[in-house]
Amino acid sequence: MQKATAEKSDPIAAQLAPVGRETVQDRVYSELRRALIGGLFEPSQVLTIRGLADALMTSTMPVREALGRLITEKALEALPNRSVRVPPITLERMDDLLRARILIEGEAIALAATRMTPHLISTIESMLSEWDEMRALKHKKDVDREVTLNQAFHFEIYRACGSAVLIPMIESLWLQSGPCIRVAIYAFSEAGEVDTAHYHRTIVKAMAAQNAREAREALVADISRPFVFLRNKLEADSKKGIPA
Amino acid sequence: MQKATAEKSDPIAAQLAPVGRETVQDRVYSELRRALIGGLFEPSQVLTIRGLADALMTSTMPVREALGRLITEKALEALPNRSVRVPPITLERMDDLLRARILIEGEAIALAATRMTPHLISTIESMLSEWDEMRALKHKKDVDREVTLNQAFHFEIYRACGSAVLIPMIESLWLQSGPCIRVAIYAFSEAGEVDTAHYHRTIVKAMAAQNAREAREALVADISRPFVFLRNKLEADSKKGIPA
DNA sequence: TCAATGCAAGTGTGATCACAAATCAAATAA
DNA sequence: TTATTTGATTTGTGATCACACTTGCATTGA
Incomplete structure (x- = not known):
């Protein structure tokens, strides 16, 4: 050494x-x-x-x-x-993680929606355009950048909830679901384009309107996507694998 | 050393x-x-x-x-x-902790209510009687035992929710609110008797009936008690302290 | 041929050492 | 007296050592 x-x-x-x-x-x-x-x-x-x-x-x-x-x-x-x-992926654990994320991140974004300032709204709107930039030169699948941008967007919002208790819990949840997410994003790439930016735009719209309910629903749709996708993929794989 | x-x-x-x-x-x-x-x-x-x-x-x-x-x-x-x-107690932090506990422990008990078995129900019922035993010889305020019993009761229920993600988060929340709780329990003792067992009986009744909504409401009442009590006490103290 | 034994490399755990930064106390200067 | 500085002590951090356990492979035995 x-x-x-x-x-x-x-x-x-x-x-x-x-x-x-x-x-x-x-x-x-x-x-x-x-x-x-x-x-x-x-x-x-x-x-x-x-x-x-x-x-x-x-x-x-x-x-x-x-x-x-x-x-x-x-x-x-x-x-x-x-x-x-690093913990292995199981269907039970994925469901467990997704449920917890919906519960806690949903609460965080609902809180944040009621505390939005014009400055914060313009910040997350500008992050949308960053997403478009990346799409412009998408000849290379830059999964790393995609993950980083997604994380920055979500946590910029979560920070606005103003809870010093919820935010570390969300970080822990992201830490735990990180390995799954990467697998899912790769699977996305193989299965053709999925427009992450579209989901983020829906979130931003709800946040700008300070509509907590819509923001929560849009967020749930966004974070559920990779989980349900990966779940389907794993179930299909096991169907192919077990009868063989 | x-x-x-x-x-x-x-x-x-x-x-x-x-x-x-x-x-x-x-x-x-x-x-x-x-x-x-x-x-x-x-x-x-x-x-x-x-x-x-x-x-x-x-x-x-x-x-x-x-x-x-x-x-x-x-x-x-x-x-x-x-x-x-160990982190200092502030009103903001207490509110933050209580909100998170209501959110997460409430979800855990609602999940647990749908998964109760006769064996589990009899287990938590027997824990109620332990509480009565302690009350019988309450000549000494055994705060330690009170805290231990309370913890055992709650986590026996939470474990039944079957979520390997939620339970560690709840443990973390208890860890964070531990110092506040002790202060609150001492304040309880000074302010005369408060019947913790009564709240726990209400919880057990809802759990036995597998009524998730009532279980959640009873739990919220139980865990809110020390927080609102301590909040009132702190506010009263600051009113006395600041004008002086 | 195959299972069991024994040896060697690898790995985690706890103790100890070295060092820099922070803290506290006494001494000195204003 | 009060403020500043100097020195000693305390404390956290990182490196290294010692040791027990695990793992893998080769040798030995039936």
Whole structure:
């Protein structure tokens, strides 16, 4: 493993930093988080501390702390062998996750709808056009960018709900459904174009009108899509697989 | 600090253990969890790694991992100084927590109501009588036992909802509202007797009838009580305090 | 040939060390 | 007396070491 000795401190740079410098474990945690939400890890893939430490150019210490944190929010799973893996996809778990997301994200967007400001509305409207830009040069399926844009759009709205309790729960739910979503988006691409931007436009319209009920319904339609799609795909696969 | 060197392994005892032995960090995590849900820490109290390690008779390592996990589920709070404390109580946060608990625990109990078995019903009915036993010898206010019993009753029901996603979220919410609840229960005791068992009986009746709507309403009444009580108390205190 | 045993590499866990930053106290200067 | 600075102590963070357990493969036995 590459040495990562603590370098001598630079007192000048130290005093320039505001108050809270970023720790290595925070960086590692963020990286793993991003990778999980983006679905960069396979479901059922096992992760090793030393392997991740090598990949992230650090020692094992920040990695084990980050893994522990991800395990408590169910983004990863601790096997009885003490090894850790990204949770496998099952139909029951997908239904469970979707139900929880409808419940909590639905509540968050309904709250947010009643608190919209003109500035916020123009912000999320401008995010719609970003979506169109990407479609313009869609010769390459940029799944990463698609995932990032989708996440930014949703959380820009959720932040407006003003609940310091609900938002971390939603982040945890995205973390848990990340691997499924990536699989679903790939399946989308194979099955032909599906207009995510259309669903987002419906959401923005409801938000601009401060109509909580319509916003919730539009959101439910948006987040249900990949789940029902993936569910159909998995059921079709098992029908093909089991009789064989 | 007390030495906690790894003792030599006992191969016989090792092979008797099923598969997953308990790690020290799991023990530490459980202890801190129990202490937080039970409200054994003061709000705004700062916790130090070495202090907890000494108290729990272990090294710093398991403690830091446990603290990191508790911080991610918002049971503790990381200050910019890198020190960690139990979050202070504010009116906004209490309202936020109560709203989330009504939303999620309400959904869980509604789900559970549709899945009740005779065995489960008799289990939670028997828990009611335990409550009466405690009341019989209430010469001593056993707040700890009260908290434990309340927790056991609620989670026995929540487990029946069958959602591996909702239950950890509820645990996180209890963890976050633990400090408030303890303060509220003390305030209850001062303000004279309040019959928790009565609310629980109403819940059990609705559950036995598999009436999801009534169960949800009874639950909301039960969990709202300490919050509205504490809210009134805090508002009264601030009215007395600020003009002075 | 196949199952069982034993060895070696890999992995997680806990303890300890090193270091920088924060905190607190006493001492000094205004 | 009050404000500032200096020094010692405390605390969090990251690296490294030691050890037990797991896993995989090769050797050995029937």
